[in-house]
Amino acid sequence: MTTATERRDGESWTLLQTMLEEQFTLHTHRLTELTVSARLPRRGGYDDRTLEASAAAARQGIADTAHALRRMSEGTYGRCEECSRPIPLGRLRAQPHARYCTPCHRSR
Template sequence: MTVAIHQTEAVADEPLELLRGMLAEQFALHTARLAELAVSEGLPDGGEDQHTLDVLATASRQAIRDAARALQRMAEGTYGLCENCHQSIPLGRLRAMPDARYCTRCRPHIGRRRWT
């Protein structure tokens, strides 16, 4: 039934489904936001200035990319493993940031993005 390749045991199936849902949601939310930004950009009075629109669009594109990468890692079976030291990323960290690529130990040295 399952393919005989090494799969990560970092995240059990149940939370993995939950995290997958969160990532899909993040993907959908930011895709919708990008579309909204594109619309408001075309309006004479979009409410936000161009710089703000650019910043929001960049953040949304990044979030979409991160969510897509995380979903891909799930498909590949490497989700939940730090890309630097290959140790398991704690579930609590993944719950707070489902698209996390690094563990808490490596993150301060490598990551630069911070969710608010």
């Protein structure tokens, strides 16, 4: 059995890793910014609901990208977590943290 890394074109893989690292950094900065705003007078102009929803989205983004980067280092990235089939490269390019192939994602 070949690993996901061997199976894929190395250049695309490097690009996906870069995208994931950039997204991880972006979500982390966003969460920091929101945490700071929450402590400001009038919450930095955010209403409570927007602030909470944005913070939740940033936390989810951090969790998703960290999970994908871990799978990349373990060599399981790019395989569906449900059926173990390879996730098409186009889907990974659109959503680098995708954990499931399209049929499994739809049935969840």
